[in-house]
Amino acid sequence: MLDVEGLAKATGAGGREEIRIQRQISLPWSEAVRISVRNVTMRLGRTMITASGIVLGIAFLSSIWTGGVIEDGLQQARLEQERELVAATARDQAESDSGKTEASAAISEEERRAQSSKRIWLVVMSLLVCGVGITNAMLMSVTERFREIGTMKCLGALDNFIVRLFLIEAMALGVLGSVLGTVLGHLAMLGIFAIRERSLSVAAKMDWGQMLTYLLLCVLIGTVLSLVSAIAPAVRAAHMRPAAALQSEI
């Protein structure tokens, strides 16, 4: 028979020692960032796939908006050209053609309204596409790590540690992916228009102020979407009982 009593006494002393150094449970932000960065860089392949979901979605949105701004610019340029032409002819035949000019302006107004509703439809579609894409990417990247989450909870992680880790990750992925996507979509559209118009003058003709607003909006939307779509699965995963999280197999 083993001397359980003796062992009990030995642990008793150890236990008291332990109580003296007790502190609370914590996860400093610096550590959280370090772990998250590690998570992103170590699974680079997986991260790229998640990020490409964001990149593609945002590139789509960015390209639609860029295309819109470029078209507006081109149309504006064409309109001005036309107006100049009209003005030049008007100088010659001041009275006779005034009716015609109004008619052509009305047509372009109607055209533009049709075009803008088409564009809104495209923007809504692209928002849906990138919303779904990003949500799916984030959902998968959280779900496939349930086991890891369960392990962390066994090691004493609070629910909010888990959420924090995933939010930092989603934030990083969101910002990087959106910036990349925005730039890609923008450049692609510029390229397409430059080829179509056979000149780089498209860049000069568009409203850069408006363009910049749209590009920033793209980055913002991408980041917010990835954060929002990561919150739900991260919170769900964090609230799981460790036993359930550990048993999940993917």
Next chain:
Amino acid sequence: MAKIECPECGEQIETTGIVTVCAKCEADLREVMEAARRERDERMKTIVRDDSVTTHEFIVRTRDLKKIYIMGEIEVPALRDVDLDVRRGEYLSIMGPSGSGKSTLFNMIGGLDKPTAGRCFIEEVDMAQLDAFELAWLRCRKIGYIFQTFNLIPVMTAMENITLPMIFAGMGTDEMMDRGRELLDMVGLGDRLDHKPYELSGGQQQRVAVARALANSPAIVLADEPTGNLDLHTGKEIIDLLKELNQFSGVTIISATHDLKMIDVSDRVVHIRDGEIERIEHRADIDLEVGGMGE
């Protein structure tokens, strides 16, 4: 509101934290107040409510522990009224065929799942009464877990895996590194600090897991089939390691297993069948049996 004592003149001062100087001698009280606050926080969050608990004979007790899993419309009872007392410093094995409920029992004792009915006490504290913070604290400091599938964090090195629970426990970096190195040395992996789990063999991974379980010097180490994924030889090594820990540091080890090699080192073996304790063997009885077979 807390009562603190002025270090200069010994005056007892009641303060809410706004006044930071002694009313009598105007000494700076911020340091003392900070210490008092920390102490109070610790006291409040400490599951072990006072030092005397370490003298409890039983570190784990379960009473009428019941767990029913609901699979679709069928209720599957995994545990039926399990009463189990585990002594401090004991090496206890829970044996039984797969599906007998030993892993469920492991989850209940470890606070990883909630029982359907009944109670489970750790150091005489009813786990059902603990809030999320206290449960996390318990998992972080009182219990170390070892799993069949090792469950190391794949993106972290051996060292980082071991220091993770120490980060949660708020240990300083230097102290953490020292302890991490010490633990890895102890399990014989002192030269594998920076290896990732996939660069280690199964046995080595399990050693890292053992070291991680001990990170915050827990009172209990819970092992769920620790040798299940290991070959005979490596499994024996892990068992020996656990036994050594049990003997030298006095940590209580509770291991769910169906590895017969465990019987040799266990103080008691609890046999579980269909969610019920079938019988409990003591080491003395087992020795006798083994002796008898040898003749």
